[in-house]
Amino acid sequence: MEKARFDEENGSPDVPSAGSGSVLIKVRAASVNPVEYKMRQCAVLRSANAPFAMVPGFALPGVVAGVSKFKKGDEVYGNIHDFTGGNPKQAGALEDFAVADDHMLALKPSSLSFEEAATLPLALQAFDTVDFQKGQSVFIVGGAGGVGSLAIQLAKNVFEASRIVSSCITGKFEFVKSLGADLVVDYTKQSYEQVDEKFDFVFDTIGESFKSYVVVKEGGKIVDIASFPPHPRALQFIVKPQGSDLERLGKYIDSGKLKPVIDPKSPYAFSDVVKTSKHLKSRRARGKIVISPRAVNLIMAFIISLAFIFIIVAAAAETQPTNPKLNRGGDPQHN
Structure with missing residues (x-):
């Protein structure tokens, strides 16, 4: 697998080596x-x-x-x-x-x-950061994305939110609802100002806190993970990787919550x-x-499988017996 880099004039990094810790x-x-x-x-x-x-x-x-x-x-x-x-x-x-x-x-x-x-x-860190409590409400901006799809499950099955509303396009409504959202808003058809409710927590996964801030309650909290900088009311959240949080996620996975x-x-x-x-x-x-480096192998396996099927079908066609009536010679109706 080759390396993919954001190269500038300084050249390429050294071969990775692991030191202490x-x-x-x-x-x-x-x-x-x-x-x-x-x-x-x-x-x-x-x-x-x-x-x-x-x-x-x-x-x-x-x-x-x-x-x-x-x-x-x-x-x-x-x-x-x-x-x-x-x-x-x-x-x-x-x-x-x-x-x-x-x-x-x-x-x-x-x-x-x-x-x-x-x-x-590590979307759960966002909930921890705002000290999200059981029974609170949350609006998750971008519920169909990589972070949003996990955040909805966390809100529903781990933090036990009382109300979960999310935004995505209409074609993904059923998918987002299946994750645990109570209501889904099409951001292409409805502005944040048109959302009737206010929420204890707004989790903005796509960097729209300059718009999404209007749906947070007075005294509520906003986390924006994709704006630099975010709206003044929002917390610019950057994940701090910790193995202990991953161990928590693992338990939720094993229990079927995520x-x-x-x-x-x-x-x-x-x-x-x-x-x-x-x-x-x-x-x-x-x-x-x-x-995944396996993706190329999977594609090759699929191509090889198709080729193998073609060979089997071709071989079967060659060994298929011909119509016995046509093997007697002449017109079968006049023999």
Whole structure:
């Protein structure tokens, strides 16, 4: 698997090596996030003193390839970068091997594939940050996306919200309702000002806090994960990767409270990483966009299977006995 980089003039990063307190991981899948195409604009990177060239990719599951607090061969998942520390790594998840601090990782739930594990953002930190309480109401902006689809499940099944309203396009209404939303608003047909209710918490996953702030209650809280900067009333939230939070997610997964949602077009092959960015920016994804080195193998397996079926059908046609009446020679009606 080749590396994908946001290159500038400084060249490419060194081959990853794990030092004390870090883990070398054989990458088995990765997911992409809105902040990653914003990285191309460099605003986020420069504000965080990020280095160039930078290998994209934050969330990943993989197999431990070196000795650490995990055993070699352990299947783990987690996050590469901690932007809250102001010094993100140069190497990301979209390469053969990646290095992560061991406290950012947890053992992957055995019930999940690597591709499914790549879909799990740390959306629960947003609820923790605002001290969300059982019985409160929440409006989730972008409920069909990678973060929103998990946030709805968290609000419904973990934090026990009394009312969950979300926004998406009409074609995704049933999908968003199936996740646990009580009401869905089509943002292309209805403005935030036209929403009759007010909410204890507005979780804006697409960076529209300058518009969505109007649906929060007086004294309510807003978290915006995709605006730099967000509306003055909103908290600009950046995930702080922690293995302990991933362990919590794992328990919710195992209990059936949360289910990973992979975008129907995923997994993408690594060679299609540019397509993932276009799909992400289109805001038409349904669930998390996942990249997997297995995708090429799956495509090849499908092509080989089709070829094998064709060979079997062709062989069967050649051995099929002809009509016995036609084997007697002449016109069968006059023999």
